[in-house]
Amino acid sequence: MAKVVVVNNITLDGVMQAPARPDEDTRGGFTHGGWGIPYGDSVMLNEMGKRMAQEGALLLGRRTYENFFSVWPKRTDNPYTERLNKSQKYVVSNTLKEPLPWVNSTLLHGDVPAAVTKLKSELNGNLAILGSGELVHSLILHNLIDEYLLSIYPLVLGSGRRLFPEGVSVALRLVESITTTKGVIIATYQPA
Secondary structure, X not given: OOEEEEEEEEEOOOEOOOOOOOOOOOHHHOOOOOOOHHHOOHHHHHHHHHHHOOOEEEEEEHHHHHHHHHHHHHOOOOOHHHHHHHOOEEEEOOOOOOOOOOOOEEEEOOOHHHHHHHHHHHXXXXXXXXXXXXXXXXXXXXXXXXXXXXXXXXXXOOOOOEOOOOOXXXXXXXXXXXXXXXXXXXXXXXXX
16 A cells, blocks of 8 residues: 655745745745755755655646656756656646656546545555645645655745645654754654
């Protein structure tokens, strides 16, 4: 049985929007894009590399899938591109049509919680969700998240889309943590 693992970068105030680039996601007039870049270091690279090496597939929302596809297949200066290209990618969307442009991509549409429940029962390893805030929100509401791998940045932005939806209570227990040289806490949580 597969485990759904949310892998996300968040600020201390829970913002997950656009950590990688200024133009990554400007919805709602968000002007802080690229906030995660100054915090990269060898500890983070090593820890994320270990997680990327684990067996499993990706589960992505449409916006994240399109964003990743616009960047990662063209990059050759990192250890992630090959892994992302080879990974099976399940994409949740009601607007995309098959065939999807990125190799090893399968479209999921309709009842998303039911589709994810089915995937969990059919697959082994992890179903890693990167970004994909709306997808994460829908799966939180249906208790389908098994683990959160959160890189928590020592930064408060005060605005932006957050990992946990307003009004939802989620009790978690810390399983493991490591701190980078730049103060980012990479923490693994599971539902309590």
